Structure formats: structure tokens, C-alpha cells
Amino acid sequence: MKSLRRIGRVVATYGRHYDVQEHRVEALLPEDWALFQCVRRGKRHDVACGDEVEFVSDSTGQGVIETVLPRRNLLYRADGQREKMLASNLDLVLVVLAPEPTPSEALLSHALVAAQSAGIEAWIILNKKDLAQMEGLSQALDYYRLLGYSVLEMSALENCDALRALVSQRVSLLVGQSGMGKSTLVNGLAPQARAQTNTISEALDSGRHTTTFTRYYPLDPAQPGSGGGLIDSPGLQAFGLSYLRPEQIVQAFPEFERLLGQCRFANCRHLTEPDCAFRAWARGNTQRLARLGYLVQLQAASTVKRHL
Ligand SMILES: Nc1nc2c(ncn2[C@@H]2O[C@H](COP(=O)(O)OP(=O)(O)O)[C@@H](O)[C@H]2O)c(=O)[nH]1
Ligand SMILES: [Mg+2]
Ligand SMILES: [Zn+2]
Known part of the structure; x- marks a missing residue:
């Protein structure tokens, strides 16, 4: 059977397997958007959800990714030499936090640095506002509001309308710890999503999540290729940024950047x-000291190598 060269977007990554949705100019109905299960030529590990790729496939629905086309941006984390791509070609990063399970401010700070150094707008989504402990967390986030970050409070279980206008027509990545409500939010906003929620494995009792894939959900299933979408990602425990130069890191901490x-x-x-x-500047102030700690830790x- 003849193999055809095609172009499409990576809409899901599972380990070394990728779902690629082909771009078809003649596609009018959602059914016309063909999905291909692909692997990467040469088993290279350089494909992210959101990538535009060239791939070859016959009509079996299986394919091989030949080329990753140039990206507008890429969000990724790295601990030492181990790199993990989260998603690419993004308009927005939503860092999802909730009072329960216990949120990590280090993860929040690191995710904001990652988004800023990748040149992507970031919002803090404070979820589960129906919970009583919400007030304390919201107050703690005043520090971030004063720095200029946008914080949106909501309850994904009850109503996702507060987010609808923000994500409309854009491609947004949801990041955060496991259990914060990312998948619940995706289900509330993307009509046919049915993302699995509550994926913490209780049997293992180690907080290990079973969602090991990243997936793009169109906001308007009638136009999967345009109209925007949400990318759901597995829960993060750490957000290493060892690939950033110390100067880049400090530039992403607005309060310290001005003390340079x-x-x-x-x-x-x-x-x-x-x-x-x-x-x-930080002395005697718990929140400032914590932020200085995150800065020092990343640096x-x-x-x-440092330039100085
Ligand atoms: N009380 C409350 N629980 C929520 C809310 N949003 C999500 N949850 C619950 O939090 C748990 C984890 O949600 P999930 O979407 O799987 O989180 P994820 O790991 O970030 O994708 C589930 O039991 C959800 O029902 C909310 O707004 N309020
Ligand atoms: Mg989830
Ligand atoms: Zn100093």
C-alpha cells in the first residue's frame, strides 16, 4: 500500500506513542478529521503534545513522524539532564491550585517561571472555592496578585463559566499537582472531553497517578483544528528548570528582578x-523568604554556566 506524506498536529502523547490529527483542507465534518497512531522515526524523544508534524502513513491509521515542524514555543521541565516536554504552540498556561490536596507554592513559583521564560501568558486558577479552607489560600495568593499575576477563583465541579471567555479560541495547557481539578475543569469546558478524573491510585497509596498521557481536547468539537482547546497533563510534583540560566531565572521573579x-x-x-x-528585602517576611528560597533553589x- 502506498504511504502518503501528511501534516498534522500531535493531540496526545503516551510514552513513545502519539496520536496525530491530520490537517485536511476539505474537512467539513468532525468525522473527516482523521486520527493516526504514530511513533517517531528513529525513536527520538522530541515530540510534544501540540506539535505540528510531518508524518507518513498508508491508510491503516498507523504512521511514523518524520519531522517536527518549528514551534512557536515549548513548555518543558528538566531535572539535571532529564528533560520532559509538556506541550508546545501554546497561547496560555493555567496553573491549577486548590486548597486540597496541600498545594505546593514551590511548584506554583516554578511553573510561573517556566511559562514566563517560554514567553507564554500564565494565569493562576484557584479551584475548589466551595471548600472552607479556600479563604486562607486565596489570601496567601495576594502576594502573587500584587506581583501582577492574574488569579481566577472557581469551582470546577459547580461551574466553569468564569474560565470560558479566557480560554476561548486559544490553546491552553493545564498544569499542576495531581488532584487539583485539572481534568474536572477540562470536562466542564470541552464538551466531549470525558477526561478521566481522580486518577490517584489508592491501591498503590503512593500518590502515583495513573494518567501518564497528555491530551488535547478541542473546545469546539465541530472545528477540532481551530476554535481553541485545552491540554490536560498528568500531575506534576516538581518543575525543574535546570536548562535556564541563573539570569533568566531571576528575570522571571518580578520582585527580585527589580533588586538586580x-x-x-x-x-x-x-x-x-x-x-x-x-x-x-526578604528579612522577617515569610512569603518573601519562601520566594527567595525558590529562586535560590532554581539557580x-x-x-x-553563569555569565557573571
Ligand atoms: N470540592 C471540589 N472538588 C473538586 C473540584 N474540582 C475537582 N474536584 C475534585 O477533585 C478531585 C480531583 O480532580 P481531578 O480533576 O481528577 O484532578 P487532576 O488530578 O488535577 O486532574 C476529584 O475528586 C474531583 O471531583 C471543585 O471545584 N470542588
Ligand atoms: Mg487529571
Ligand atoms: Zn544577593
Whole structure:
């Protein structure tokens, strides 16, 4: 059977397998949008959900990705040499937080840095506002509101309307810890999504999630190729950014960026150096000290050489 060269978008990644939706100019009905199960030529590990790719396939529905086309942006994390791509060609990153399970402010801070250094707009979505502990968390996030981040409070189980206008016609990635309500939110907004929720495996009792894939859900199933969509991702526990230079990292912390150049030493690591403007500013303030901790942690983990 003859293999054809085709172009499409990666709409799901599971390990080394990818679902690719072919672009067809003549497609009028959703049924016309063909899905192909693909692998990557040469078993390379360089395909992200949201990528535009060239692939070859006969009419069996199986294919091989030949080329990843240039990306507008890419969100990825890295701990040391281990890299994990989250998604590409994004308009928006939604960092989803809730009072329960216990949210990690380090993860929030790191995700905001990742989005900013990739040049992607980020919003903080504060979910489960029906829960009593919401008030405390919302107050803690005033720090981020003052820095200029947009925070949207909602209850995905009750109503997702507050988010509808924001995500309309755009491609948004949801990131966050397991259990925050990302998949519930996707189901509330993307009509035919049926994303699996509550995927923490209780049998294992290790908080290990069973969702090991990232998937794109169109907001308007009648136009899967346009009209925007939501990308649901497995829960994150850490968001390493070891590929960022220390200068890039500090530039993504608005409160510290404006103190640059004010430490006594140009190469100050803000740890024990005398006359450190960062530590002086943070002293005695729990939230500022926590943020300085996240900054220092990311800078220390950077595997890219300092310029200074
Ligand atoms: N009380 C409350 N529970 C929610 C809300 N949104 C999601 N949940 C619950 O939180 C749990 C985890 O949701 P899920 O969408 O699977 O989270 P994910 O791991 O981030 O995808 C499920 O039991 C949901 O029903 C909400 O707004 N309020
Ligand atoms: Mg989920
Ligand atoms: Zn310093």
C-alpha cells in the first residue's frame, strides 16, 4: 500500500506513542478529521503534545513522524539532564491550585517561571472555592496578585463559566499537582472531553497517578483544528528548570528582578554574602523568604554556566 506524506498536529502523547490529527483542507465534518497512531522515526524523544508534524502513513491509521515542524514555543521541565516536554504552540498556561490536596507554592513559583521564560501568558486558577479552607489560600495568593499575576477563583465541579471567555479560541495547557481539578475543569469546558478524573491510585497509596498521557481536547468539537482547546497533563510534583540560566531565572521573579545590581557582589548568590539586597528585602517576611528560597533553589540547580 502506498504511504502518503501528511501534516498534522500531535493531540496526545503516551510514552513513545502519539496520536496525530491530520490537517485536511476539505474537512467539513468532525468525522473527516482523521486520527493516526504514530511513533517517531528513529525513536527520538522530541515530540510534544501540540506539535505540528510531518508524518507518513498508508491508510491503516498507523504512521511514523518524520519531522517536527518549528514551534512557536515549548513548555518543558528538566531535572539535571532529564528533560520532559509538556506541550508546545501554546497561547496560555493555567496553573491549577486548590486548597486540597496541600498545594505546593514551590511548584506554583516554578511553573510561573517556566511559562514566563517560554514567553507564554500564565494565569493562576484557584479551584475548589466551595471548600472552607479556600479563604486562607486565596489570601496567601495576594502576594502573587500584587506581583501582577492574574488569579481566577472557581469551582470546577459547580461551574466553569468564569474560565470560558479566557480560554476561548486559544490553546491552553493545564498544569499542576495531581488532584487539583485539572481534568474536572477540562470536562466542564470541552464538551466531549470525558477526561478521566481522580486518577490517584489508592491501591498503590503512593500518590502515583495513573494518567501518564497528555491530551488535547478541542473546545469546539465541530472545528477540532481551530476554535481553541485545552491540554490536560498528568500531575506534576516538581518543575525543574535546570536548562535556564541563573539570569533568566531571576528575570522571571518580578520582585527580585527589580533588586538586580543592588547586592554588594555582582555574582551574589543571595545565600550568606554580606550586603545582599535580596536577603535584606526578604528579612522577617515569610512569603518573601519562601520566594527567595525558590529562586535560590532554581539557580543552584541550573546546569548552564553563569555569565557573571
Ligand atoms: N470540592 C471540589 N472538588 C473538586 C473540584 N474540582 C475537582 N474536584 C475534585 O477533585 C478531585 C480531583 O480532580 P481531578 O480533576 O481528577 O484532578 P487532576 O488530578 O488535577 O486532574 C476529584 O475528586 C474531583 O471531583 C471543585 O471545584 N470542588
Ligand atoms: Mg487529571
Ligand atoms: Zn544577593
